[in-house]
Every structure is written in structure tokens, then in C-alpha cells.
Amino acid sequence: MVSHKLLIRKLVLICIAMFGFGFALVPLYDVFCRYTGINGKTENTAAPASRRVDASREISVEFLANLDPGIAWSFAPEIVSVSVHPGQVKIVNFLAENLTDKAMIGRAVPSVSPGEAARYFKKIECFCFVEQPLDAHQAKFMPVQFYIDPELPSHFTTITLSYRLYNNTPRTAGR
């Protein structure tokens, strides 16, 4: 038999550890997803330049843009899809326009489908890396410069890059 106090102390420690574990799941989840590349998240930092081009095959890259209900902008890619060789660098523009009478700040969050291909989708420059402020009724071309990593397994022939645009005005203003 252990004393009550010692046992309680251990049990309280378990509780505190599990409370901490709940929060630790947040970074663990990100690390796990990045390591396994399973939920379509792309790196939100600039990738190094492409070093070789694999001209033997072509990948069809499709673009999607959609808006969160909280943001009254228009937002669409210039082209719906483009064919690229792995390693070939491409720039695609997305056109965003603030349809309201006041300045707003948008934030685009990318997602790649199929999720397993996300880690082969390399962005050299992207409007999604930073917040995008637009004045009232201002329109702007937002470029993304990317290439597909030549290491991409051969069974992927089509990759879809989707952006969802969120209203970040209240969050940024609150800061």
C-alpha cells in the first residue's frame, strides 16, 4: 500500500500530463501530417528552385478557388488547368476583387488533392504565404509560382490545387 498522498500526487500528475497531451496533439498532428503527407497540406514556405525537368511525362494541374461565406470578394483562377512536365516552373494568376465598400484582408489557404501528392507540390512564390489586403473595390492578380517535384510517383497524372479564401480582417484588426 502506497500512502494516499503519494498515490494522489501520481494521479494528479497523470491528469496534468494528459491535459498537456491534448494540446501536444496539435503540433503532433501537424508533424504527423507533414511527415506522412496525408491531409493535402502543402508547405507554407517558399520551396527551392527546380533543378531538373522530367520531360518524359506530363501532369495535368487543375485549379480551384472558393470563398468562405465570411468574405464578399470574387476570386477565381485565370485558367482552369495547365499541363506541366515535372520540374517545369509555372506561374498562374488568381484574380481577386474586393466587392465591398471597405478595405478587407483576405487569407488564402491551399489544399492539394490527392493528399498524398501534396508533398510533391512545390511553391516557389505564392500569394497564400502572406495576408492579402485589398481596398474597397480593388482588384488584384495574385500569382502562384510552382513546379511539381520530379520524384512524384508515376500513378499521379492529375493534381488539383484548391484555395479557399477567408476573411482575416477581424483577426488582424484584433491584433
Added chain:
Amino acid sequence: MSTDNSNTLDVNADQQHVDHHDHKPTGITRWLYTTNHKDIGTLYLLFSLTMLFIGGSLAMVIRAELFQPGLQFVDPHFFNQMTTVHGLVMVFGAIMPAFVGLANWMVPLMIGAPDMALPRMNNWSFWILPFSFFILLSTLFMEGGGPAAGWTFYAPLSTTYSNDSTAFFVFSVHLLGISSIMGAMNVIVTIFNLRAPGMTWMKMPLFVWTWLITAFLLIAVMPVLAGTVTMVLTDKYFGTSFFDAAGGGDPVMFQHIFWFFGHPEVYIMILPAFGIVSSIIPTFARKPLFGYESMVVATASIAFLSFIVWAHHMFTTGMPVAAELFFMYTTMLIAVPTGVKVFNWVATMWRGSMTFETPMMFAVAFIVLFTIGGLSGLMLAIIPADFQYQDTYFVVAHFHYVLVTGALFGIISGVYFWIPKWTGVMYSERLGQWHFWCSLISVNMLFFPMHFVGLAGMPRRIPDYALQFADMNAFISIGAALFGLSQLIFVWCVVRCMRKKGEKASAEVWEGAQGLEWQIPSPAPYHTFQTPPKVK
């Protein structure tokens, strides 16, 4: 005392002498200040009975609305509040406190302890509960109404799209989390430290074993729930982005964290019921429990497996196939220890001298109906099938079979089994049988057709439905009303016993009943086992 067990357990003769000093305070302060495990057990049980009827009334609003297609009584937003608060009240207000109440009453009696190890904390862990539910239920009467995101409060429903009831909800869950954790610690310390001499681990009754394992589950996952609701709170009010994609978070991660708590939670709500049934079946079959050791090992394996199956609640969120397969196989693996338990209960009854008093009736119904719920759970674990069943009434049927005819029937059978010990009088067997048969028939009218409407595609948590489901839903609603009314017989039975109306119960209560709790007089004296009994 029966002949076959009197030599294994022997209560110290001094016990009877001590019992004459039944000092207890009177009036309301007795209940407010009490540190007696029996008083606190009674408080827990009466509280959970009250919450059962509150949660049941909310369910009746749901069933009244679904009696006919179209919108008759409530608007969709209020309907969502009803499904949400019904779930929260039943899970955290009815089932869990009832188990804690049974643990308070029975664990010290079963292991020969004078009281729970931490009596003042025990008082506190109970008295937090009414306040917690006052906070939660009061939101229903506020402008904008109560939480409506479902009891699972998925983000962003509970963050971006909720009203300020979220703050009340979060605080309420914090409080009842603290209450559950303190209750669980108390059970663990009591079982570790206060077992009577000779009460070795492998002599402990299964109710004590299952509760010990449940208590460990509680202290492992309730803090995770507390963390989850805290993240919801800070996302909504303090500008964090745990679950908000715009700020770099991920709403799917909410589901992972929630179900990491949520799956062990469903075993928290069933393991003690396994323990109750494992006490009742041997008593009425008049045979020792078949496979005691395998029961203990099965309970522990279920508890372990419960931590690695959570994502089977999320097959349709778009996981890679490898992960889906992992969660499918681990989920199916749970059927093995559960099957061991069902096999052992049936084997205990095999060639026993069975009688079918009310506790036994509920326990047998538990085995059959819980197994139905377990089988529909296995169907849900099959990934391709789950894509069809997800968010339909099939899921509703599944978890009500395991929680109503599983957990609740387990609790009710336990109450009938032990109430003669608590009050000193036998419940009315005639009323008990009426309660059983009314409940059995109506509960199956209520939940069985849900399998069919679910397979036919009726979605859950929607106040309206396609015309083709109309007849089934009317039938289900009638079943619901009958099941609710049947529980009034239960209240009548309990009140009769509390008023000491009925035949006086002997110390043993049930012929050949084994265990320390049957060797003290009925009603159990206010103080028991102040001198530890000797267990041989």
C-alpha cells in the same frame, strides 16, 4: 447465509456491535455536508435519475417533432439544441453519475472499506454537478438558445457558427470534467489502499475491477476533453486558430482530438455495466462466474484498445486507405474481448439453477440487446459500409442499443439488485416485472426500426424527413413515449423502497449471493466495516 460461500468470506464479529452507533446529522445539512459514501452514492443516483427524466423530456421533443414529416412544433435551430443537450445530459448527467453513485455505494462494501478514501473530495465532486448542469441547462432559456452543435460540438459549428452559449457550455464541461476526475481518483485510491486484509487483486469482485479500469480511463481522457473545450473557447473568444483554417488551424484536427477522448468515453459508459452484469448473472444462475480471470483481462484489453480506434468515427473525412484499414482492424479486434465477456456470461448461465427476478431479467436483456448494439457497431466498422451508414439513423440505433439497452439497462438491473441492501426492503417484484416488460417492448419499438430507416438513408439530427419514412417514425415516436412512461414504474418502485414499503430484506437478500456486501445487515448501516473484515 448459504453453505457454500460462508467459509470464503467472514465478517468480523465486532461489526454488528459498531453498527448500533448510527450517528447522522438531520435535515438538509446532512446532504450538503455529508462525507459518507452511502449518502453521496444516494445523491449521485437521485441526481442521475432526475437528469434521466430531463434528458428524456428533451428526447420527447425530438420524437414529437419527428412524429410526422414537416415542421410542427419546433424550429430547426431549437431542434438542434434538443439533440445537443439531450446527448450531453444523458452522457454526462444520467449515465456517468449513476455509475459513480453505484461505485460510491458498492465499492467500499465490496472490498470491506469503511468509506471512500477521500470523503471530503467525494462531497465536492458530487456538489459540483448540479451547478454544472444548471449552467448548461440555463442556456436553453437565454436569448439565442443553448448549444446546438451536437453533443460532439464539432468545430466550426461550435466556434464560428455558435452563439455565446458556447462559453456556458465550455464552463459546464470544465466543471463536470473536474467532478469526474475527482470521482475517478477517489475510486482508484480507495481500491488501491482500502482493500480489507486478504482481498487480493484477483479476489476483487468484477464490479470493482471494471470500475478501477474505468477510473483510469477517466483520468486519462477527461483532461483531453477539458483541453478540447478550452481550445474551442479560445478559438471563439481569444483569437486562436486551433480549428480555424484561415489562421492555419484544421477543423479535422478537432475531430481527432475530440474522438481521442470520445472513444474511451464510450467504454467509460459501458465497462461498469459489464461489472454489474457480472455480479448479477452468477447470483441468479447460482454458479460462480465463468472465466473470472479472462473477464479481468478482457476488460483491460478493451480499455487499452479504446485508445487506438478513435478515427473509426471519421472514416468519411478523407483519410488515406492505410489509416482507414488500421482503424477498421483495431476496431474489429475489440469484438474479441467483448465476445469473451458475452461467452462467459452465457457460460455462467449454462446449466445454472436460474431464477428470473427483475435484476436477472434486465441483465439477460442487457446481454442480448448489448450484443445487437455491438454487432451494428461491427457493421459500422466496415469502411465501405460506413460510407453509407455515416450520419444516418443506423448510427443512432447503434449507439442507443449500447447506451440505453446496454449502459442504462445495466444500471437499472444494478439498482434492482442492490436496492434491498440500500433501503432494507424488497422492491415490488410485480412492479419490477411490469417495468421490465414494458421497457423491453417499448425500447425495441423505439430503437429497432431506426436500423431500417437508417439503412434506407434517413439522416440524423434533421427535424424533417422524406415522406417514405413517415410510418416508421410515427411508430418510433410511439415507442419513445411508451419507453418514457415505463420509466415512471421504475420511479414508483424506487420511491416505494425509499419509503420502506415492502417486504423486509434479509442480510443476504438473494439466495446464495456472494460477496462482502451481502454479509452486512439490510439496510446497510450508516457506518460499515470500521473494523476490516477478514477475507480468506
